[in-house]
Amino acid sequence: MEDYLEKIYELMNDKGYARVSDIASSLAVQPSSVTKMLQKLDENEYVSYEKYRGIVLTQRGQRMGKLMKERHAMLAEFLRMLGVAEETIQRDVEGIEHHVSPRTLESLQALVVFFNTNPTALQSFLQFQATEAPSSEDPIARS
Amino acid sequence: MEDYLEKIYELMNDKGYARVSDIASSLAVQPSSVTKMLQKLDENEYVSYEKYRGIVLTQRGQRMGKLMKERHAMLAEFLRMLGVAEETIQRDVEGIEHHVSPRTLESLQALVVFFNTNPTALQSFLQFQATEAPSSEDPIARS
Ligand SMILES: [Mn+2]
Ligand SMILES: [Mn+2]
Numbered sequence: 001m002e003d004y005l006e007k008i009y010e011l012m013n014d015k016g017y018a019r020v021s022d023i024a025s026s027l028a029v030q031p032s033s034v035t036k037m038l039q040k041l042d043e044n045e046y047v048s049y050e051k052y053r054g055i056v057l058t059q060r061g062q063r064m065g066k067l068m069k070e071r072h073a074m075l076a077e078f079l080r081m082l083g084v085a086e087e088t089i090q091r092d093v094e095g096i097e098h099h100v101s102p103r104t105l106e107s108l109q110a111l112v113v114f115f116n117t118n119p120t121a122l123q124s125f126l127q128f129q130a131t132e133a134p135s136s137e138d139p140i141a142r143s
Numbered sequence: 144m145e146d147y148l149e150k151i152y153e154l155m156n157d158k159g160y161a162r163v164s165d166i167a168s169s170l171a172v173q174p175s176s177v178t179k180m181l182q183k184l185d186e187n188e189y190v191s192y193e194k195y196r197g198i199v200l201t202q203r204g205q206r207m208g209k210l211m212k213e214r215h216a217m218l219a220e221f222l223r224m225l226g227v228a229e230e231t232i233q234r235d236v237e238g239i240e241h242h243v244s245p246r247t248l249e250s251l252q253a254l255v256v257f258f259n260t261n262p263t264a265l266q267s268f269l270q271f272q273a274t275e276a277p278s279s280e281d282p283i284a285r286s
Contacts, residue, residue, distance in 0.1 A: 082250035092247045099238025107225035110272040117271070121264055128260070129253040 002068055002098045003027060004037045005046055008055060009065025018055050071105060072097055078112050083126060145211055145241045146170060147180045148189055151198060152208025161198050214248060215240055221255050226269060 007027055011018035020038070024031045038049040046061035057065060075097055079089045100108075115122035150170055154161035163181070167174045181192040189204035200208060218240055222232045243251075258265035 079247055079250070082247070082254065084244075084247050084250055088244045088246050092242065092244050095242025096239040099235065099242070101227075101231050101235050103231050104222055104225075104227050104235045107222070107227055107272065111225065111268065113275075114268050114271045117275075118267070121267070124261070124264070125254065125257050128257045129250065132256075132260075 001037065001040060001044075002064075004034070005041060005061060005065050006068035006072065008041075008047065008057065009062070009069060012057060012065075020055075068097075071100075074105070074109050074112060075100070078108050081112060081115055081122065083129065144180065144183060144187075145207075147177070148184060148204060148208050149211035149215065151184075151190065151200065152205070152212060155200060155208075163198075211240075214243075217248070217252050217255060218243070221251050224255060224258055224265065226272065 004023065004027065007023055008018045011022055011026070015022075020031050020034045024034045027034075035051070038047060038055065041047045041061070042049045045058055046064060048056045048058060072093055075093045076089050079092060080086075084092070115125075147166065147170065150166055151161045154165055154169070158165075163174050163177045167177045170177075178194070181190060181198065184190045184204070185192045188201055189207060191199045191201060215236055218236045219232050222235060223229075227235070258268075
């Protein structure tokens with residue numbers, strides 16, 4: 001559900017409207033899955049949806065969509081900060097964003113702010129990662 | 144598939160054997176899902192499975208199961224380090240572990256090793272988090 005809301009919010013912002021076909025193709029799902037989810041989002045008062053009339057985000061839906069987008073951006077910033085490549089970032093963020101608790105998110109955000117506020121701390125981590133971390137012999141990373 | 148392999152490896156280590164019913168109840172799935180997955184794991188040569196004879200991990204399955212377990216432990220250590228509570232850790236790790244790329248995992252592990260090697264850096268983050276991070280007014284964290 002969160003994925004859909006995030007995408008609808010994004011389409012609304014970018015194009016001014018969100019069509020079932022656009023949502024379906026950008027989430028790589030069937031249009032029938034989209035209309036089913038729209039009914040659920042409507043029941044939960046995130047969107048107002050009537051077939052043939054289109055999708056409108058409620059205020060609650062706007063707010064939630066914005067939060068989803070901010071969460072995505074924060075997680076991406078965190079991974080970018082650690083030196084992860086852009087395409088990996090997007091894939092990982094899509095995979096994890098809806099499974100990270102508010103509490104963990106809070107800590108990750110604090111870590112982002114901490115490193116932004118203390119660039120020398122980040123610098124010393126990045127140098128550590130580049131030179132001392134046993135990444136190439138690390139069995140976990142190669143799974 | 145990774146969830147199943149991780150659980151089988153765990154049961155094997157703890158009890159010396161893994162039964163379909165134990166796997167099903169600990170993953171909260173139907174036994175029929177377990178037998179279906181066992182066939183898939185068998186095709187992929189992670190386990191050798193014959194109905195009524197039981198489950199044996201191949202060497203490849205052993206290795207992979209161990210990696211899954213190590214990955215889980217590393218992610219848990221990372222979140223624990225940031226001050227996340229134990230029950231949140233377990234839920235979050237279960238949610239994200241199979242969606243984190245090797246590259247991101249490598250960076251997170253480097254961060255864990257970095258903080259272990261530089262306890263004052265971790266200390267200064269934790270103090271920052273406790274006093275300066277705008278967590279209570281943070282809209283993302285409350286989604
Ligand atoms: Mn997203
Ligand atoms: Mn696990």
